[in-house]
Amino acid sequence: MDSSNANISLYSALWLGQTLDLDLLSPCVLNFANRLVTVQFYTWLQTLFVTVLLVLTYYYVVLPMDYVKDLSDVGYGHLLEGSARRMALRKGRRKCDLVREMRRLRKVGSLPPVYPNGWFCLLNSSELAPGEVKHVSALGENFAVFRTREGIVHILDAYCPHLGANMAVGGTVRGDCLECPFHLWRFRGEDGKCSSIPYSEKVPDFVRAKTWPSCEKSNIIFVWYHAEGEEPTWHVSSIPEIQNGQFWYRGRNEFVVNSHIQDIPENAGDLAHLNALHTASMLAGSDLRYVERLFYRFARHVWSGSWQPSADAQHQATMKLHHEFRLFDKFPLIVMDVHVKQIGPAYVELYLTTSLGVVIILQTVTPVEPLLQKLEHRIYCPPSLSLFAKFILYGESVMVERDIMIWNHKSYVDKPILVKEDQSIRRHRHWYSQFYSENSPRFSFQQENTDW
Template identity: 55%
Template sequence: MLEWCVGIGITLLTFLIYFAYFFKFNWVKDLRTETKTRQTRSFYAGNKHRKVGKLPPVYPNGWFALLESSQIKNGQVKHVCALGENFAVFRTERGVVNILDAYCPHLGANMAEGGRVKGDCLECPFHSWTFRGKDGYCENIPYAEKVPHVARVKVWKSCEVNNIIFVWYHSESAEPDWQPQSHTYISNRSWRYQGRNEYLINCHIQEIVENGSDPAHLTSVHEAAKSSKENHKAGLHMCHKLVLLERFNVMEIDVLTEQIGPSYVELIITTSIGPMCILQTVTPIEPLLQRVTHQIYSPPLLAPYANLIFLGECVMFERDMKIWNYKRYERQPTLVPEDRGIQAFRRWFSQFYSEHSPTYETAMKDLQW
């Protein structure tokens, strides 16, 4: 009997150690795939006649996450649909990431579906035309004596920062004037990746990132949003508390949030036992369909605490997700003085829209061809 109890104890201890230090979260929720649940049936019924409101442009200008670095290996190509575009994201055999328009200019084959990486080029699966990743020019047509000088596919500017692959999108085709920067503790690997979550949410991109400027629905203490000297950045300071029985503060964490462009947020979390970081990305897949991811990093010894923090973040985010999936965008909301942060954030965010930014109506027409 004693040996049996010891065995169970060792097994439980092993499981706890594994979960605390080696388990990596991969918390993925796609409402569209859960078709058998009452909640999903209710969702589609409720959204059939949903009023979207007077929406801002649906695709802001800026850097957007397409993939995480671990999701694409050397010599691999992936097809990513986002921002009303089809991207062929490929990593060369030397490990360099390039992003081309997915469609071959020859006869329109999707080069990310069955295409092959050859050196620094991407080969079309239809007639084996190969296109250079750096400039998009066709390098070889196996059955032709000469390659036409007009044989070229669009190259999308990209960067790989903090283990995330970003693409630059701008409705006026303007060049990037900023880009995400490497986080010191992530780039030098002193902080360890602890896991991720991923959600598909039915709303406008601004609804999600605007959430940080709305303190009224959060159980936290906020400081006012602060604009950075760099126009593409905005900051917010929060102090989250876990209160038991409405009187005991069990856990208090300090969160410094930096919004970098329209779609990327870094949350630096300071706790009584050490710091950690959560990276949030929001990418419009369609006008009212956003893919949101969070990745958490922490010092190795803080892994158990980081897992606990991240689990709490998942639960809180899903609470808001239930609101976003059904709400209408209010362009001129009825506000009280305590809501001043919302209007300040909207003024800041408006810089990422320009004259030809796609509207909901024009983007939907492109999807319905």
């Protein structure tokens, strides 16, 4: 067999998966075959490695993190463990049924009004495309949030003043108006005035849909809520680094919390809880029953800070935190200083300064019901810190889940017993009380919906 025929036979056998009689092949052909197989194998490994690397890079660096948990996902793990699990299974009960029962039986305490006055997040900007309308239920109200083709956001009361159809369900954006699907009445987003009734020669001047003051800042759509119907007395500002694209959006977390809205921002005034609830390593997870396991004690978080109302703006407060993530309680691995700006009752800006650079986290709290809050954090950073920002967001998510485990089960104490070191809690409550007014809804007048 000449060399050319041997090569042809070899290629044919390799492609067809045939078995070769190696004794018939010359040593040079065998050597060639071995090299060919080796090259192909290493080429395949390289391709696999590059593919896996690209996928991991896309997932962990390029793709924003989306960490979303429902109410039953956090703080209720004990309901389906051990004997409780066996009993629940015998009765055919699901975890959400047990959570619903716990919400019903919990002593809520003497609560402040359930909906404070201020700016509240209804949607993220990315959730509302041009020409789209969405229905949002929050603050005891139903909103029709729509964006014109030009990108301008308007918020109307969802229910048409004609016959009560929900204009956000099946409604259509027409220019700067929202068209009701029931009878095609159109309402201007700017002032709510009815601009068209297709089967009527004249549109009465008094026909209007209720409008809600709104703004879109730092990729968040806000609505102004005030129990007395007053116009906004202060405003939310855009963050320049986010607005000009210098900082990129790198992900978010979202939680549903079973608590009064004030419990969440009050954490800022409760400095003592930091080194109680958040000292254990983030690697230990969020279940407070297990965070002090011996295996994770090699790493600890150490916190110090202060909280005070802003001297410049009555509706703002500031918190300064110093954080160290230490190994063996001696070696600081991550050190950061956090400047926190509480702006109104439900919006917080956190500026994290680290040795690698600055990261920004935006927090919003939206009351879905009197005792059901939607809590979100969004993280922004320079492109070079994308992977680090996701690490920060994951750690922050674990720490928030520890808080949620407390919030989901606590009772509100209106006259707490405080020691001298707890005075910032008292000052925070006094500061936060400015967001309630005479007609602010109270829990006693609300029918809580447990069909979450």
